[in-house]
Amino acid sequence: MQLGTLYGISVGTGDPELITVKGLRYLQQADVVAFPAGIKGKAGMAEQIIAPWVQNQQATLALDFPYVQDNVTLTQAWEKAAERVWRVLQQGKTVAFACEGDVSFYSTFTYLAQTLHQHHPQVKIEIVPGVSSPAAATALLGIPLTVQKQRLVILPALYTVHDLERALDWAEVVVLLKVASVYDQIWPILQKRGVLERSWVVERVTWPEQQIYADLQNSPTLKLSYFSILIIHVQP
Template identity: 35%
Template sequence: MNKAPLGRLIGASLGPGDPQLITRRAWAALQSGARWLYPVKKAEESSYALGIVERGGLPVPADAEALVFPMTRDAIALAKAWARAATRTVELLQQGRDLVFLVEGDASTFATFGHLTRVVRELAPEVIVDTIPGVSSFAAAAASTSLTLAEEDETFAVIPAAYGVEVIDRLLDEFDTLVLLKVKPLIDEVLALLEKRDLLATSCFIEKVGSPDERIVHDVASLAGEKVNYLSLMLVQNPKRVRGELRRGCRKTRPASPHCGSD
């Protein structure tokens, strides 16, 4: 006897906080009749991702369901939480109805959705996953602050600040712009490094970008000693970085082409 086909698992990227940044494709998925799943840190707690959709004016379906993803570094607790979330997701998919998982920011960038899909596929390898891209927090932050992440031949990198100031210090010599995500635990250490590198004036702090509580701080030194929100990042530009020589034009291994030119 053939099994009924599974529903699709759709990751709907919602952007970092402003419902106007929800793409038309994600908006259509939310209204497609698929059942909504949304992440929470604790049972009965509010969901940041769900709040974005609610601010956009869409009513929450009665059968929308929360999946708990606790904020902990306890490997055992995390493994149990992921297993529960994935098992429940597969149970719902087996009903044949599509599921749309609400993702703040972009589903492919430091998002819960990527981990969820891996565990779901371990349980149900045949599941079809549809990932809808969206606006990342750092792209929205750059727009809100009128800063440019990279121009022409410039480079930029995106890293969690948790890698530590030694890594950040080294990368400042490798990239013109650094995006430091989740700076809350290391804010004072990062500020001390920026002061040492004389980069305070070319750095900007953004908290809850795109949400009603968005906060932009250009005078980042004023944040010393402050307890900032978990949903915060810092854009650090190093205009004094020494760049290496770039190879321009066509590769020498290719035959001459009329379409190749010089800068």
């Protein structure tokens, strides 16, 4: 029997209409639609985003990816998820894995695909690109992400606060992901640099409850959701 294909599908940042035409076609043609399992019994982000598109006859597969930094636990989860996907592909069925934002941009899919490839290199994996959070946030703000010769640095802030000063020295535009839990540490650095006026936090961009915090001069602390992004125009 021919093996099924695994598709990694970018589903955009929240608004279900941000999925691409190709992504939607692959998603709806798949035998099985997979996504990261939510926590505490709630549907995960990708699962919520694709809810309007999944067909009644499609099977779903919620895969567990724990929110921890411990490599052993993470590797075990990727192995288990890859094994579950493999069992479906072995039956000749296709699997579409829905990924919030863009699939190649700080995404769990990368680890799933790598693990599957390691154990079963014969499996065909196809990736559909999509709308990432920096693209969605700048569109909402009505500002360009970059123009002309501007240099852009993107940092996953949770792990890289120590790199921020260097990024501000070097780039004209700095984007911080995973900023929620370190926002209070970052604010004094932005204040010292005089860039708070040209900084924006966008929370849950393209969701109905999306929130923009512009001009952060009076916001030394913010209680933010994990799904928050900070954009800094370093130069006026």
